Amino acid sequence: MTDVNEQSFSAGSATDTASPRRPKSLRQRLPTPIWRFRPSLQPVAVVRTIKTQIIPKIVLALRSTPIAKPAANTEQAAPTEIEMFAALALGADDGAAFAYVVDLQAKGVSVETIFLDLLAPAARQLGAQWESDTTDFASVTLAVGRLQFIMHRLGDSFVQEASDGHSGESALLTIIPGDQHSFGLSMVAEFFRRAGWNLCTGPFSSHQELTSLVHNHWFDIVGFSVSSDRRLDELKKDIHDIRRDSRNRQVGIILGGPMIIAQPDLVASMGADMMSADAISAPQQAHGLIEQMKGRT
Structure with missing residues (x-):
């Protein structure tokens, strides 16, 4: 495909190949002034011509001209609070995002609201920026690390917000060994801690480390x-071997995360017992599953 310059050059080349013409003199090249062929007009005739010919044509032209629409607003929409907070997490100031959260707490915003309506959406925003190649992996990793730091700093306050909770139950929460997306897991773990659970959390370096832990x-x-479908075969093996080697022969297996929410049928195909769609309800759902497992003995 040629551009405008190439097309112009080609047209010029074609003209160059034609037989040369004898150059005209300067007088020959200048057109004869058009006013030389028209008789002079008297003032009355000029006025009549303006009234009867020129003005009607101008009016007609104005009537037929479409009304120009206001130019579309090309300004970008103002960034949302989530986008601004994600930008703080990505910024050069290591403490800017945490300072923002401290200010929210001072205004009376609960830790649960900060977790669910700020940190979690900001993590998704960062993930979307990475997937769209607008932010590189290293920057996203740094920003998510800052979000996790904030979550851990608020953990004690979050536990104090709990009104009640179950005590004595134990849970191992993890991602598939080798996976990298652990922010959602950390969020769920905070809700289990607030509910009074004894927790062991991943990620773990290998399948063997995971199965040894549940065995001992x-x-x-x-x-x-x-978080994705890249390690589903490994997940299925993990679940199978956990059931085989677990010290608790009636251990309950729960699946959660974006992939399970998108494809809930994976719960059955992976060999798990149930799914959890959100961090708030996960501890209560897990407690209910324990009661179900006891009934199977």
């Missing part, structure tokens, strides 16, 4: 956060 320690529940 009692867990009522094992929960996996699944």
Whole structure:
């Protein structure tokens, strides 16, 4: 495909190949002034011509001209609070995002609201920026690390907000060994801690480390956060071997995360017992599953 310059050059080349013409003199090249062929007009005739010919044509032209629409607003929409907070997490100031959260707390915003309506959406925003190649992996990793730091700093306050909770149950919460997306897991773990659970959290370096842990320690529940379909075969093997080797022969297996929400049928195909769609209800759902597992004995 040629551009305008190439097309112009080609047209010029074609003209160059034609037989040369004898150059005209300067007088020959200048057109004869048009006013030389028209008789002079008297003032009355000029006025008549303006009234009867020129003005009607101008009016007609104005009537037929479409009304120009206001130019579309090309300004970008103002960034949302989530986008601004994600930008703070990505910024050069290591403490800017945390300072923003402290200010929200001072205004009376609960830690639960900060977790669910700020940190979690900001993490999704960062993930979307990475997937769209607008932010590089290193920057997203740094920003998510700052979000996790904020979450851990608020953990004690979050536990104090709890009105009640179950005590004594134990859970192992992890991602599939080798996966990298652990922010959602950390969020769910905070809700389990607030509900009074004894927790062991991943990620773990290998399948063997995971299965050895459930073999040597009692867990009522094992929960996996699944972010994509890249390691489903490994997940299925993890669940199978956990059931085979677990010290608790009635251990309950819960799946959660974006992939499970998108494809809930994976719960059955992976060999798990149930799914959890959100961090708030996960501890209560896990407690209910324990009661169900006891009824199977």
